[in-house]
Every structure is written in C-alpha cells, then in structure tokens.
Amino acid sequence: MLLHTPLYAMTPQENYAKTLIQQAKEKKLAQTRNWQLLLHYKKDLFGRILGQEDGPDFYNAADGKKNPEAELAATLQTFFTSMTGLKEEREHPQCIFPARYKWLKRKLSFDPSQLTEQDCPRLEDWLKRLNPKSITLVFSSFYMNNPASMFGHTLLRIDTKRDGLDQKLLNYGVNYAATLDTNNSFLYVFKGLFGLFHGEFSLFPYYTKVQTYSNMESRDLWEYELDFTQDQMDTFLRHLWELGGNYFDYYYFQENCSYHILSLLEVANPELHLTDQFWFHVIPSDTVKALTPYDDLISDKIYRPSLLSQMSHKRQQFSKHQENIFQQIVRDPQSIEKSSFQKLDIPEKALILDTFLDYAQYQNMKSKKEEAPNIAVNNRPVLLARSKLRYKRDDNTQTEFSTRPELGHGSDRLRSRCV
CATH class of the missing domain: 1.10.1240 (Methyltransferase, Methionine Synthase (B12-binding Domains); Chain A, domain 1)
Structure with missing residues (x-):
C-alpha cells in the first residue's frame, strides 16, 4: 500500500493564509463594492471586469487587472511576506497597500498572533502630517486663455487640524492631471484622445494653486466641504498613498481630472455612486453636480473670488x-x-x-x-x-461673478479636457 504524503509540510502562516483566502471566498469579498472600488474595477462594453489602474505595481496577481478574486487572494498572500524576503529599500506590502489591508483586516478579523502587523513609519509620518479634519472639493472656473482649461478644473483640499485661526491656504491640495511629455500640438491632442498620457495624483501646498488659479489666471474658486467621518478620511488618505507611484491612462473625455477625483471619493464612502453615471464623457462641473443629489454630503460652500x-x-x-x-x-x-x-x-x-x-x-x-x-x-x-x-470697509456681501458649477450646463451640452 502506497502512502501519499505532501512534499512538504505547510507552515502555520501558510495555513492561516489559506484559511483567510477561503473565508474571503465564502464571504464573496471580491464581489463587494468596496473591493471593486479599491482596485478600480469597472465593466467594459462587453460586461467584463477590468481594472482601470495601469501602473505595473498596483495589482499583485498576474491576472489581477481582470480577476478580482485572484487579486484578493494574491493580496492576502503578500501580507504574510517576511521582511527578509523583501528587496532592498522596498516597503512591506502592508505598508504599500494600507487601504486594502485596513479593509481586509476589518472583514476577516486578522489574528495578530498568526499575521504579524508590520510597522510603517513612512506611512504613519505622512498620515500624522496631514491629520485631516475635513476634505473639500474645489472647482476653479473657466480659463479661456488655455483651451485645455476652458471648462474649469476640479481638485481636492485636505484641511489639516491646526490650532488657532483658520489657515485654509496652508493646507494640502490633491490634484489629478496628465503628465505631459510633448509640446507638439498634434501629439498633445492625439495622445490625450487615445490615453497615451499617464494620469497621476499629486499632493502640493494648496496656496500654490490659489496663487495660480485665483490670482494669476483670474479664476474664481468654489469650495465644497464634504461631510466625511474620520474613518472615511483615513481610508481616503490610505488609498491616495496606494496610488502614489502608479498611474491611470489619461483620456481627455472620460478618465480625466473630474472622473478620478470622483473615484477617490467613492473609495472613502462606498455609498456614493458617482462615476457610474459617466460612461463616455465627464467635465469638471459634473464633479460637483454628481455630489448634489446626496443630502447632507456638502456641509459648507465657500466662494473665493479671484x-x-x-x-x-x-x-x-x-x-x-x-x-x-x-x-x-x-x-x-x-x-x-x-x-x-x-x-x-x-x-x-x-x-x-x-x-x-x-x-x-x-x-x-x-x-x-x-x-x-x-x-x-x-x-x-x-x-x-x-x-x-483708519477705515475698514464692509465687503461681507460678495457678488458671485462666475456661475456655480452645479447650476451650469453639464456634459450633455459640452465636451472638455482639463489640466
């Protein structure tokens, strides 16, 4: 009688990883909206799932861009990676994908005795530095001297907790834009139409955008403070961290500055269905319009005239x-x-x-x-x-010189690209 024995005995960590993967399958986590949003999955014209992220390091599984379940299993496996198994200067996967780790830990109740939680000093320092009290959507009005900005632009502002007086201009802005690599006008249009530019998120001092938009380009700014919980803002930042160093193929009409700003907000609050309503085209004012149906989402509006x-x-x-x-x-x-x-x-x-x-x-x-x-x-x-x-004028009543974006024409009337 032949006895069939395994070639090697599985380690406790391997056994636990296998258990977590099985639990995730039983709970159908790969099919949930949260996971689909974290991995930026969308259905194509033929109803097939496809990840919109195009960076080479965003998906862990070989077929992770089109297989949510394989990607979830591969992601769980990476969380068990030993520090000695990492390449020099490469961070641990738990630190590279903190939003995924946070969500999976919550859903699967990780046992810390079997899955060691890694220290992520760079991430923690970054989160501590930003320390948000609120997140604000900012719409800049039209700039006719630049065809690429003639329908405005949208970005986000992270309002950091600070002692003392309001210091909104000292906060951080979050921008999504195409990384341009040509001055040739024909190539500029061609590459933008066919997604040949890389679209990347960037973080910067907010006052620099105000200086450019409001002062130098005379663009009025509309600010919409969003009513996010502290946990939602934490998820927002952790996912923004995940997107650092990665990119989307940038399309002028669809996957542009407006679209992916909305996708970032959906990750923070999965109850928001913002990108689903835009199939072929989206313009900056649509970003604000998409938020208005959600009661109590916008907690404050500020008009900042140029x-x-x-x-x-x-x-x-x-x-x-x-x-x-x-x-x-x-x-x-x-x-x-x-x-x-x-x-x-x-x-x-x-x-x-x-x-x-x-x-x-x-x-x-x-x-x-x-x-x-x-x-x-x-x-x-x-x-x-x-x-x-020694006379102070009362200018509290400010005329709104630009139309509120939520009141203007939407993309059913206009076509745009933005930078």
Whole structure:
C-alpha cells in the first residue's frame, strides 16, 4: 500500500493564509463594492471586469487587472511576506497597500498572533502630517486663455487640524492631471484622445494653486466641504498613498481630472455612486453636480473670488465721478493729492484706494516677470493714504461673478479636457 504524503509540510502562516483566502471566498469579498472600488474595477462594453489602474505595481496577481478574486487572494498572500524576503529599500506590502489591508483586516478579523502587523513609519509620518479634519472639493472656473482649461478644473483640499485661526491656504491640495511629455500640438491632442498620457495624483501646498488659479489666471474658486467621518478620511488618505507611484491612462473625455477625483471619493464612502453615471464623457462641473443629489454630503460652500473679480466688484459700486478719479490715480498715483480726491468722504476714498491696490496687484501678477514693479515701492503714496484713513470697509456681501458649477450646463451640452 502506497502512502501519499505532501512534499512538504505547510507552515502555520501558510495555513492561516489559506484559511483567510477561503473565508474571503465564502464571504464573496471580491464581489463587494468596496473591493471593486479599491482596485478600480469597472465593466467594459462587453460586461467584463477590468481594472482601470495601469501602473505595473498596483495589482499583485498576474491576472489581477481582470480577476478580482485572484487579486484578493494574491493580496492576502503578500501580507504574510517576511521582511527578509523583501528587496532592498522596498516597503512591506502592508505598508504599500494600507487601504486594502485596513479593509481586509476589518472583514476577516486578522489574528495578530498568526499575521504579524508590520510597522510603517513612512506611512504613519505622512498620515500624522496631514491629520485631516475635513476634505473639500474645489472647482476653479473657466480659463479661456488655455483651451485645455476652458471648462474649469476640479481638485481636492485636505484641511489639516491646526490650532488657532483658520489657515485654509496652508493646507494640502490633491490634484489629478496628465503628465505631459510633448509640446507638439498634434501629439498633445492625439495622445490625450487615445490615453497615451499617464494620469497621476499629486499632493502640493494648496496656496500654490490659489496663487495660480485665483490670482494669476483670474479664476474664481468654489469650495465644497464634504461631510466625511474620520474613518472615511483615513481610508481616503490610505488609498491616495496606494496610488502614489502608479498611474491611470489619461483620456481627455472620460478618465480625466473630474472622473478620478470622483473615484477617490467613492473609495472613502462606498455609498456614493458617482462615476457610474459617466460612461463616455465627464467635465469638471459634473464633479460637483454628481455630489448634489446626496443630502447632507456638502456641509459648507465657500466662494473665493479671484483678484480680478474682487476688483470688478468694487468698480461696480463706483459712480461716474468716482470712476474718473480712479482712472486719474491709475495714470498717476500722485493725483490723490488733487482736490477732486481730497473732497471725497472717507468711505469713498477707501473704496477707490482699495480698488486701485487690487488693480496694481493684479497688473503685477499678470506681468509674470521678476522685474515686475514692486507695489509697495511704486504705490507708496496710495498705501500711506489708505493707512491714514483708519477705515475698514464692509465687503461681507460678495457678488458671485462666475456661475456655480452645479447650476451650469453639464456634459450633455459640452465636451472638455482639463489640466
């Protein structure tokens, strides 16, 4: 009688990995919405599952891009990788895929005595540095001087917990955009239409975008604070970490800045069905429109007018006489010494001087030159005159110069690409 024995005995870790994989199959975790969102799976025209992520290191299984169950099993296997088995300077899979690890640990109740939880110092330092209190969707209005931005742009802002006064401009922005590798206009259009650019997420100081959009490009900003729980924001950041170093093929019409901003929000809150409504095309204003049906999702709205809009708002308050005086000061700041200006009452003077300082700052930024005239030096008479007034204007009521994105035309009327 022949006895059939295994070629080798499975280790306790291998046995436990096998057990977890079996439990995941029994619970059909690979078919759940959470897993499909984490791996960016979508059905193609023929109803087949296909992962939209195109980076070489995002999927663990050889066929993970089109096989959710194989990918889940392979992901669980990687969590058992020993530190000695890692290549030099490569982080542990638990640290590379923290959102997947968090969700699978919650669903399968990992036994720490059989699956050692690894320390992830770089990840923990990053999470601690961001430390979000809220996440805000930001829409920048149209920029007609750049065809790629003529329908606006959407990004996210991570509002970090800070002591003291509100410091929103010091927070971090999250952007998704194509990484351009050509200046050739034909190739620019061709590669964008056929997904030949890499689309990547990036993290940056938020004030740099405000400087570019609101000041230099005169684009009004709409900010929509989202009502996410602390746990949802943690998942959001962990998944953003997973996307670092990976990319999507960037398509101008569909998988663009608007689409993947929405896909990131869905991972944070799987109850949101945002990308499902866009099959062929999506424009930036659609991003905001997609959120509005969800009651109580948007906890606050802030309109941040550009410098040009602020100046226009003030000039709309001018009488014809005040406009003439303003034009005189534009031509010669020393004209504030003339009787026509001196006879005005204090509120009128403050309005005209504030408008002029907005104008001077706008012209300074518009020049985009290092040798641009210094406002404080060239307009010293105006600055001194304004400081002597000791009068604070009430500008709490701000005219909205751009149409709210949720009120404008959607992609059923427009086609766009965005950067």
